[in-house]
Amino acid sequence: MTMTTPCTTLISASDLAQQRQPGWVLLDCRHDLANPQAGRAAYDAGHIPGALFAALDDDLSDHAQPADGPFRGRHPLPAIDDFIATLRRWGVNDDTQVVAYDAHGGMFAARLWWMLRWAGHEAVAVLDGGMPAWTALGLPLATDIPVAAPGNATRRPSLVRTVGAADILAQPELKVLDARAPDRFRGENETLDPVGGHIPGAVNRFFKDNLLPDGRFKPAAQLRSELAALVAEPASAVMQCGSGVTACHNLLALEVAGLPGAALYPGSWSEWCSDPSRPVATGA
Known part of the structure; x- marks a missing residue:
């Protein structure tokens, strides 16, 4: 093939x-x-x-x-x-x-x-x-470390969008989805960041909810049904998590679901909570 x-x-x-x-x-x-x-x-x-x-x-x-x-x-x-x-x-x-x-x-x-x-x-x-x-599938593994011939990749126009804390504060109409586990979203069992809680107005979409029990992504139609209920307009949606990593999982799930266009808040909760002037919400 x-x-x-x-x-x-x-x-x-x-x-x-x-x-x-x-x-x-x-x-x-x-x-x-x-x-x-x-x-x-x-x-x-x-x-x-x-x-x-x-x-x-x-x-x-x-x-x-x-x-x-x-x-x-x-x-x-x-x-x-x-x-x-x-x-x-x-x-x-x-x-x-x-x-x-x-x-x-x-x-x-x-x-x-x-x-x-x-x-x-x-x-x-x-x-x-x-x-x-x-x-x-019984496919092989290797232990040797390959040496790559240098590539010639160039910077091209970005295919994604980012927003910062100031954008979220200034645009309350933005729909913020938080990819962290529900307990951390609620402000409980916070072990990675100094402050527990979430951005006020955010809703929780734990990134693992995008997956089947075997670790593969759910079918596109199922993802679309679940995510469309949370993100009516991807162009006005922002994905965040603890540090801008698992938020990308929700962005990939949106892409698989045929709902592209949401932005990433790269600093996410770890950056947000570092400034005590920014509001914090707790609970569900």
Whole structure:
């Protein structure tokens, strides 16, 4: 089988195994928020053959925030030109099909999916079901670390939108969806950020609600039914979470559902709650 058009949302493990072409770039995004070294260790222990490792903290974030500057959240986006340089290091060209995967239902792979679209690269998909879906088919793993030939990816017009805290404060008509677990949304059991709660007016859409029990995304029609009830107008919707990572999962689900156009608040709750002048709500 040969893929003639770019894959831009999800790809199944069987399709990846059958349709993968020379020049495709696979990126392993496995991570553990409680143990930042776990993703690399899992990659070293076995990954999809040919895949490179994409580190959330190093490749998909920029932690060099000035001490006297505004706090941009726990996983601030890198400068776009720095991200383009990272894509080139991974061997990505403007026409490269990229596939991102993790072992967490797309929790981290969706961040990379969104970032490529942020850089104007449309041909990027998330492996539906991730590593569990791959290994469930008995497909091989590798331990060698490939060396990519440098790519020539260029920055192109962004395919996504972002908003900041000031936009949310100034536009109360924006529909904010929070991708965190319901208890953290309510302000309970907060272990990652110094303040518990949520942005006033936000509604909770836990990113795991996008998934079937096996970790694959729900069918498009089911996602559309569920998400359309929360996001009547994607163009006026904002996705956020704790630090701008799992919010991308909801953005991917919206895309799968045929409801594109929502924006990402990259700083999310970690940035929002860092300023005591911003309002905080608790409870459901």
